[in-house]
Amino acid sequence: MNSRKIQVNSVTSLREFQQYLVQCNNIIALCGAGLSVASGIPTFRGSNGLWKEYSQIDLATPEAFQSDPSLVWQFYSARRYQALNAKPNKGHFSLAELSQRLNNNHNKKNINLYDNLYNKKFITLTQNVDALSLRANHDPNTLLQLHGSLFDLKCTGFLCNYHEENRFTHPLVPALELSNLDKAFHSINEKLKKRKIVSDSQNNNNDIEFEEVDDQNVQYDPVKDIKIEDLPHCPKCKKNLLRPSIVWFGESLPLNVIDKADNFIEENKIDLILVIGTSGTVWPAMGYVERVIRQGGKVAIFNTEIDLEELKKDGVGWGFKGDCEKLLPKALE
Numbered sequence: 001m002n003s004r005k006i007q008v009n010s011v012t013s014l015r016e017f018q019q020y021l022v023q024c025n026n027i028i029a030l031c032g033a034g035l036s037v038a039s040g041i042p043t044f045r046g047s048n049g050l051w052k053e054y055s056q057i058d059l060a061t062p063e064a065f066q067s068d069p070s071l072v073w074q075f076y077s078a079r080r081y082q083a084l085n086a087k088p089n090k091g092h093f094s095l096a097e098l099s100q101r102l103n104n105n106h107n108k109k110n111i112n113l114y115d116n117l118y119n120k121k122f123i124t125l126t127q128n129v130d131a132l133s134l135r136a137n138h139d140p141n142t143l144l145q146l147h148g149s150l151f152d153l154k155c156t157g158f159l160c161n162y163h164e165e166n167r168f169t170h171p172l173v174p175a176l177e178l179s180n181l182d183k184a185f186h187s188i189n190e191k192l193k194k195r196k197i198v199s200d201s202q203n204n205n206n207d208i209e210f211e212e213v214d215d216q217n218v219q220y221d222p223v224k225d226i227k228i229e230d231l232p233h234c235p236k237c238k239k240n241l242l243r244p245s246i247v248w249f250g251e252s253l254p255l256n257v258i259d260k261a262d263n264f265i266e267e268n269k270i271d272l273i274l275v276i277g278t279s280g281t282v283w284p285a286m287g288y289v290e291r292v293i294r295q296g297g298k299v300a301i302f303n304t305e306i307d308l309e310e311l312k313k314d315g316v317g318w319g320f321k322g323d324c325e326k327l328l329p330k331a332l333e
């Protein structure tokens, strides 16, 4: 197939993609928020996307945590609660099944012949922090959480390397108890809006009047101002705050994760990268697609929004337009 010919959503493209898939030896899946939409987790930039409501800078940076750990903890505690109450969807399960099938074929009896013959390798690079791929029983050795997880915690102390995986406790501390998720997100939004108004007025040095909102008829509880001592603290050094072990903007990805991904790409000629439910705006995550294309590998995009021009320009391979929860099981069967 000449690389310029782009196939989108046609039966032929699906068959052609599947014929190519079975010939591939080394495959990568790069996932974004679109993969978890069917599990009820909002995207970041979609219509009611998180970063639509709030700016990353206010909540997903070390500076934001430094200046207002109470607000940032309430934001991540609410997302943790949301992810805890979510369930993996068929999109997560089809990737997990592929990881179990391809990576464990050495010691399994019931594998079909060609899987073993071709000794295939598959890794998933997820930008999602909701741990739903793990809960879908994806092979943990080949699932790389590029941006960390809502369920990993680490100490903020420079000299303390404490970290824990905590997938079940909610709330982590009584002060982070939240009555209603939407209300919690709404109140965080209100607080940031107010803060923005204040900062805008200061910048344009005009003083502002806040018409006092009498809270009782406003259906949301204002963001709590949780005292530092009531926030999650490190049980080891007993001094410093714990923080979500999430990669915030301006922070490096986990080095062990970068190394594993780099080694996989350097040691294997990657035949195919599945780009699933991501807007491709965050780096260095998107750099992996470029590296596969540079290696001569093909790209298959699964997204509700497919920009054909972009596809044509890159001459990537395939674009499957639609909900990845429906597309992936069919494409990877």
Ligand SMILES: CC(C)NC(=O)[C@H](Cc1c[nH]c2ccccc12)NC(=O)[C@H](CCCC/N=C(/NCCC(=O)O)S[C@H]1O[C@H](COP(=O)(O)OP(=O)(O)OC[C@H]2O[C@@H](n3cnc4c(N)ncnc43)[C@H](O)[C@@H]2O)[C@@H](O)[C@H]1O)NC(=O)OCc1ccccc1
Pocket (backbone or CB within 6 Å): 031, 032, 033, 034, 035, 037, 038, 043, 044, 045, 046, 049, 060, 127, 128, 129, 147, 246, 247, 248, 249, 250, 251, 252, 253, 276, 277, 278, 279, 280, 281, 282, 283, 284, 285, 302, 303, 304, 305, 322, 323, 324, 325
């Ligand atoms: C915004 C962007 C321009 N900024 C960056 O990329 C920055 C800066 C930067 C670095 N290099 C650059 C190069 C160029 C430009 C900018 C940069 N990168 C960083 O800061 C990175 C760190 C980036 C990681 C930030 N953390 C996240 N998450 C954790 C937090 C949290 O979650 O709160 S990023 C976060 O946003 C990203 C959201 O993107 P998507 O997942 O794609 O979601 P989005 O909503 O955008 O799109 C959803 C898509 O799904 C589709 N969809 C919707 N429904 C469905 C459906 N049903 N089915 C299929 N598809 C669907 C939609 O159409 C859409 O396409 C994810 O990565 C997510 O993890 N760190 C760093 O560079 O550090 C340096 C360094 C290096 C060494 C040492 C010290 C420092």
